Every structure is written in C-alpha cells, then in structure tokens.
Amino acid sequence: MSDILLYILLLLLLIIVLVIFVVSIVAIYFFISSCFMRYPPPIPSSGRLKDKVLEDICAYLQDKEGLTFMDLGSGWGTLLLPLAKRFPQHRFIGVERAFTPYAASVLRAHNLPNLHFEHGDIFKTDIKRCDVIFCFLMQKLMDGLTPRLKENLRSGAYVYSCRFTCPNWPPERTVSLGTPYETFYVYRQE
Ligand SMILES: C[S@@+](CC[C@H](N)C(=O)[O-])C[C@H]1O[C@@H](n2cnc3c(N)ncnc32)[C@H](O)[C@@H]1O
Numbered sequence: 001m002s003d004i005l006l007y008i009l010l011l012l013l014l015i016i017v018l019v020i021f022v023v024s025i026v027a028i029y030f031f032i033s034s035c036f037m038r039y040p041p042p043i044p045s046s047g048r049l050k051d052k053v054l055e056d057i058c059a060y061l062q063d064k065e066g067l068t069f070m071d072l073g074s075g076w077g078t079l080l081l082p083l084a085k086r087f088p089q090h091r092f093i094g095v096e097r098a099f100t101p102y103a104a105s106v107l108r109a110h111n112l113p114n115l116h117f118e119h120g121d122i123f124k125t126d127i128k129r130c131d132v133i134f135c136f137l138m139q140k141l142m143d144g145l146t147p148r149l150k151e152n153l154r155s156g157a158y159v160y161s162c163r164f165t166c167p168n169w170p171p172e173r174t175v176s177l178g179t180p181y182e183t184f185y186v187y188r189q190e
Contacts, residue, residue, distance in 0.1 A: 049182045052175060053134075053162060054082065056186070060132070060158070061087050067131040070095065072122040072145070077105030077115075079134060084115035093118065095125045127152050136162040143167055150189070159187040 067090045071080050074094025084092040094117045096102040102119045109115040118125060146166040149159055162184045169187055176183040
C-alpha cells in the first residue's frame with residue numbers, strides 16, 4: 001500500500017515538473033519574441049479594446065449581406081469565432097503563419113461553415129476579395145502592409161487596425177479609450 005502511495009506521489013511530482021517545464025518554455029518563447037520584435041506573439045486581442053472594436057465591427061456588419069471579412073494574423077481565432085457565430089450571412093477568413101494557433105483555430109471553427117482559416121503569410125494572401133480587414137499586429141508590419149492594402153483593396157473596403165496606424169493614410173475614424181494601447185483606427189479605401 002505504501003509503495004502504491006509512493007508511486008502516486010512520484011507521478012504527481014513528475015506531472016508538476018512537466019507542467020513547470022512547458023510553462024517556462026512558453027514564457028521564454030514570448031520573452032524572446034518580444035525582445036527581438038520581428039513578429040508579434042500570438043496574443044489574442046482582449047479586454048476593453050477588443051470589446052469596443054467588436055462592438056464597432058458588429059454595428060457595421062449588422063445590416064449588410066454577404067461581406068468577406070479577413071483577420072490578418074488571426075492568432076487563435078479569438079476575434080473571428082464570435083463574429084462568425086453572430087453573422088452567418090458573412091464570410092470570415094483568418095490568415096495565420098504560426099502553426100499551433102492556426103491548428104487550434106481550425107479545430108475551434110469546425111462547426112461554422114462561414115469561417116475558414118488559412119495557414120500562410122499575410123503579405124501573400126489575396127486581399128482583393130475582402131470587404132473588411134482587421135489587423136492587430138505591430139507598427140513595423142503595418143508600415144509594410146499599408147501600401148499593399150491601398151493598392152489592392154476595392155473601393156469602399158474598410159481596414160480596422162488595433163493600436164497601430166497605417167502610415168500616410170488618414171483614418172476615417174479614431175476610437176480611443178484613453179491611451180494609445182487602447183485605440184483603434186478605421187480606414188476606408190477611396
Ligand atoms: C497580436 S496577434 C493577434 C491575433 C488576433 N488577430 C486577435 O486579435 O485575437 C498577431 C498575430 O499575427 C501573426 N502574424 C504576424 N506576422 C504574420 C505574417 N507575416 N503572416 C501571418 N500571420 C502573421 C502572429 O503569429 C500572431 O498570431
């Protein structure tokens with residue numbers, strides 16, 4: 001009996017060590033990626049800013065039919081899932097280069113026929129098909145992406161960018177909750 005107890009304790013200890021190991025690896029990954037700042041980590045939009053931008057997007061989508069909405073750098077699909085559930089009349093596409101969040105998004109979207117995820121690069125995907133684009137990236141990425149958006153988007157298309165601006169493109173609206181971290185910009189293609 002005491003042997004069994006010892007085995008159980010050892011097993012528990014092993015599980016705890018494994019969990020600590022995995023959490024440390026994830027923390028180190030986020031730390032390194034944020035130090036080098038080449039790519040934003042797959043952190044979902046959250047909190048007050050996400051609520052506010054979702055409210056704004058929903059108000060726009062509400063009375064429209066058959067739009068194509070794309071999240072460039074869709075992470076874990078956190079933004080698209082509630083939108084696809086609420087608006088079955090629109091098509092939602094997420095583009096994500098990191099495999100793990102992409103795969104998790106595909107699993108989460110399995111019962112939503114109007115939601116698709118593509119494993120790929122936001123600089124290569126076809127954005128001409130989009131009526132609304134959403135970005136929560138980094139300033140450096142927005143600097144590179146903006147000329148592509150301006151060149152390829154159809155007239156009347158909208159771009160929502162959380163926190164970061166599209167350079168040399170005056171926003172139609174700026175919505176701020178008080179700090180630059182809690183601000184989003186809405187651009188309209190001429
Ligand atoms: C801050 S997260 C935003 C996630 C999601 N849009 C949201 O609001 O919840 C940015 C995502 O962009 C992805 N990303 C960055 N550069 C990319 C690229 N060139 N192609 C595709 N995805 C990219 C990152 O992997 C990350 O998951």
